[in-house]
Amino acid sequence: MLKGKHIILGITGSIAAYKAAVLCRLLVREGAEVRVVMTPLAKQFITPLTMATLSKHPILVEFFNPENGEWNSHVSLGEWADCLLIAPATANTLAKMVHGIADNLLLTTYLSARSAVAVAPAMDLDMYAHPATQRNLDELRSRGVAVVEPAEGELASGLSGKGRMSEPEDIVRFVDALLSEKKKSLSGKRYVVTAGATIEAIDPVRFISNHSTGKMGYAIASALAARGASVTLVSGRTTLPVPAGVERLDVLSADEMYRATVEAFADADGAVMCAAVADYTPAEVADRKLKKSDDDMVIRLRRTRDIAAELGRTKGGRILVGFALETDNEAANAADKLRRKNFDFVVLNSLRDAGAGFRGDTNKITLIDHAGEEPLPLMSKSEAAERIVDKIENITTARA
Ligand code: C5P
Numbered sequence: 001m002l003k004g005k006h007i008i009l010g011i012t013g014s015i016a017a018y019k020a021a022v023l024c025r026l027l028v029r030e031g032a033e034v035r036v037v038m039t040p041l042a043k044q045f046i047t048p049l050t051m052a053t054l055s056k057h058p059i060l061v062e063f064f065n066p067e068n069g070e071w072n073s074h075v076s077l078g079e080w081a082d083c084l085l086i087a088p089a090t091a092n093t094l095a096k097m098v099h100g101i102a103d104n105l106l107l108t109t110y111l112s113a114r115s116a117v118a119v120a121p122a123m124d125l126d127m128y129a130h131p132a133t134q135r136n137l138d139e140l141r142s143r144g145v146a147v148v149e150p151a152e153g154e155l156a157s158g159l160s161g162k163g164r165m166s167e168p169e170d171i172v173r174f175v176d177a178l179l180s181e182k183k184k185s186l187s188g189k190r191y192v193v194t195a196g197a198t199i200e201a202i203d204p205v206r207f208i209s210n211h212s213t214g215k216m217g218y219a220i221a222s223a224l225a226a227r228g229a230s231v232t233l234v235s236g237r238t239t240l241p242v243p244a245g246v247e248r249l250d251v252l253s254a255d256e257m258y259r260a261t262v263e264a265f266a267d268a269d270g271a272v273m274c275a276a277v278a279d280y281t282p283a284e285v286a287d288r289k290l291k292k293s294d295d296d297m298v299i300r301l302r303r304t305r306d307i308a309a310e311l312g313r314t315k316g317g318r319i320l321v322g323f324a325l326e327t328d329n330e331a332a333n334a335a336d337k338l339r340r341k342n343f344d345f346v347v348l349n350s351l352r353d354a355g356a357g358f359r360g361d362t363n364k365i366t367l368i369d370h371a372g373e374e375p376l377p378l379m380s381k382s383e384a385a386e387r388i389v390d391k392i393e394n395i396t397t398a399r400a
Contacts, residue, residue, distance in 0.1 A: 001176045003031030008077060008113075010086035010106045011051070012093045013041025015156040016122035016165035020046060023087055023168035024054040030172060035060065035077065037106045039093065060105055074105055078112030085175055086110075087148070088122030088165045091133050097145075098136045116178050120148040120171050125161030134361050134380075138215075141382050142222050144244035148174045149383070185393055187228030192264045193221045194275035194307065196236035198254045202299060203286035210276045214238030216323075216363060217274030219385035221246045224272075227389065232264045236275055254278045254304035261307050270319030270392065273308040280304065312342030319395055321388065324348045324368075325357060334368050344395055345369040347388060353378075367391055 007027055011020045027034050036051045036059040048059045060072045086093065086106070093106070102108045110117065119140065127133060128150060137147055148171050153164045195217020200208040214235060221233040222243035231246045234257055242248045249264070251257045254277045265271055280301035308322050322343040324334040327350070334348040348366040349356045355378045356364040363384045367374040376387060
């Protein structure tokens with residue numbers, strides 16, 4: 001499966017490094033050429049001799065060979081590789097990757113790599129669940145780094161939970177899928193994704209907005225791009241970086257988002273409407289800062305245009321996916337939106353579910369189409385994005 005593929009296996013200082021021996025042997029057995037780069041601490045967990053024997057090449061740790069001063073070039077390693085696989089990846093290495101810290105050969109190799117990059121995190125459950133680690137993983141995902149989710153189970157600390165490195169067989173399967181063409185299943189397709197909150201000006205200083213962070217829409221844009229699609233992300237206010245391979249159009253108001261999205265949809269194969277668009281906007285925008293007085297103030301609001309409904313009207317055979325964020329009567333409201341806006345399916349999240357909706361890194365969604373409902377368990381927003389894109393891909397294939 002991996003015949004002739006060049007893989008750099010990066011090993012960091014985690015107890016799960018013992019599994020890297022089996023992982024290396026499996027990669028070689030699948031036909032891959034493997035070069036092992038270890039962090040200095042990794043040598044405490046598994047011997048260079050073991051890894052050199054299994055990979056059939058000397059392992060690399062230092063920038064120079066101390067005996068003859070020979071330079072271990074991370075640049076040529078980065079060019080040679082089809083995949084840099086860091087397994088196990090510690091919280092420390094993940095954090096350094098996020099910040100571009102380059103204090104060992106593995107990190108400089110990461111910075112030089114032009115190849116696919118995958119990480120298999122391994123750490124204690126609390127370290128894994130910590131917002132710092134989760135944020136780092138999300139940042140890496142948004143740059144196109146593939147994350148092999150750790151498994152739940154017994155940990156070296158004696159505790160039990162999520163943080164165990166995936167089993168070597170699963171990691172090999174993951175790398176194989178990453179390097180094979182099936183991951184590029186949407187190449188040649190063009191999608192528009194709306195994300196984030198719109199901002200409706202009251203005067204030059206104040207505005208009306210909402211709590212949307214844009215995380216779900218950004219995760220969907222990133223997942224579509226990872227499968228080879230061209231993606232235009234029409235983004236309201238957010239603090240998120242532009243995902244790798246995605247073209248972002250920044251907009252502020254619902255009216256601006258309407259114009260940008262309708263224009264981008266003209267030559268698209270589909271759209272995912274993830275933005276939290278204001279339903280009302282101030283009827284008049286004051287051109288100077290409104291002065292306060294002792295009286296109450298009334299701001300008259302007018303309806304904005306419904307972007308999704310407009311795309312639904314003109315979509316023809318193209319795919320249109322909508323979101324429904326509900327607080328009550330969830331399924332009935334979502335089903336109503338499906339029909340009214342002519343969506344192919346609706347992603348329902350309920351604010352009544354813990355871990356769903358705004359701000360967080362997780363979501364609990366139900367996919368609703370004309371045939372029925374598919375409730376999914378609580379998962380990270382990037383995993384939820386993969387499931388949404390799987391459904392888009394299935395519809396695309398069925399219509400081809
Ligand atoms: O009607 P409601 O706002 O609940 O519908 C939500 C869906 O419609 C979401 O997919 C949202 O992005 C989209 N929408 C839109 N333009 C609007 C309002 C909602 O695209 N003006």
